[in-house]
Amino acid sequence: MKVKKYTASSMAEAMKQIRVELGSDAVILNSREVQSGGFLGLFKKRNIEVIAAVDHGAAILQKPMTKQKLPIHEVNRIDHREKLVIDHTTYEKQSQNDKLKAELKDLKEKLLTMSNTNSGQGPHYPDQLKLMQQLLMNHEIEEAIQSSLLTSLLEKWYVSGANASIDEVHSWLIKAMKDHISTIPFGGISFKKKYINVVGPTGVGKTTTLAKIAAECVINHKKKLAFITTDTYRIAAIEQLKTYAKILNVPMEVCYTIDDFKKAAETFRDYDLVLIDTAGRNFRNQQYVEDLKNVIDFDHDIETFLVLSLTSKQRDMEEIYKQFSIINIDKFIFTKADETSSYGAMYNLIIKFNKGAAYMTNGQNVPDDMIEFKPDFIAKMIIGVE
Structure with missing residues (x-):
């Protein structure tokens, strides 16, 4: 599975980028509004950040009955909840059809769990990521920083096959926090100045x-x-x-x-x-x-x-x-x-x-x-x- 993050001015623009790079088999893992740029906290630009994925292995098995391309999966909001709607064609071989249906159903259930919101409080995370979120909250890490770190963990979670131990997730968080400040100089006296x-x-x-x-x-x-x-x-x-x-x-x-x-x-x-x-x-x-x-x-x-x-x-x-x-x-x-x-x-x-x-x-x-x-x-x- 290939996972990639996109930032665009609108969901439509993000979908366009995803269709070009990942193809029509791509699915949306997560989406959120982000802000960038600005001066002294003002005039920030609002964008949409979308995490998308495509399973190239599954795509190889697909054989459409027509020459038309599969439409990209669209994100619809129903009753204030995000819901992923996955469209796919029928396949010539029943065994392949059953396998792909099972994989798509499993992926859809996972994506719905991740993307639905709870009374506007943000996305639901797997239990291991929830523990990381609670640690960050306990130490009063600011909400915007939490969101950025958890998005990074979410990408790794799906790349791992949505199956990682708590120790692995710990190591992901350490690396993510370190990467966020990797360009900032740390350490004691360098003895370069008197x-x-x-x-x-x-x-x-x-x-x-x-x-x-x-x-x-x-x-x-x-x-x-x-x-x-x-x-x-x-x-x-x-x-x-x-x-x-x-x-x-x-x-x-x-x-x-x-x-x-x-x-x-x-x-x-x-x-x-x-x-x-x-x-x-x-x-x-x-x-x-x-x-x-x-x-x-x-x-x-x-x-x-x-x-x-x-x-x-x-x-x-x-x-x-x-x-x-x-x-x-x-x-x-x-x-x-x-x-x-x-x-x-x-x-x-x-x-x-x-x-x-x-x-x-x-x-x-x-x-x-x-x-x-x-x-x-x-x-x-x-x-x-x-």
């Missing part, structure tokens, strides 16, 4: 996370490292970073102005890496982000990580990103994974803002309790596999 800047709102664990990164660079990568802190609003924050600097035996400078920052940069000109800690302030105050630009020289050889707590609401995390987007954010760092059981916000944000993640932290222990991010990381957390 300055690593960590920003974010108050209470997300920036200073502790910076200490974990520093320990990894000094202990595992043997880098000559220094600290700069611009968090002059909290004495405790300066003392905390001084403690980590003493433990790691690395120097530290406190900067109040852009001139202080430039002097510190000159002081550390022979160092491999300089980690910069910033003050945590109310993210709703745009002036805080503006103040950062008055203390840190963002024109330097610098990479910036935005730290977000997984205990926050996704709506707040989105607003935090938008506030900090006046400076270039390279990657996310997600903290406090040990304090929540829902990880979908990470995936949603990565797709929504097209930004990868560098690390995830899952505790307070330094230098432990920090994991470098990889593309399949979230899917495995959601599914619950190592």
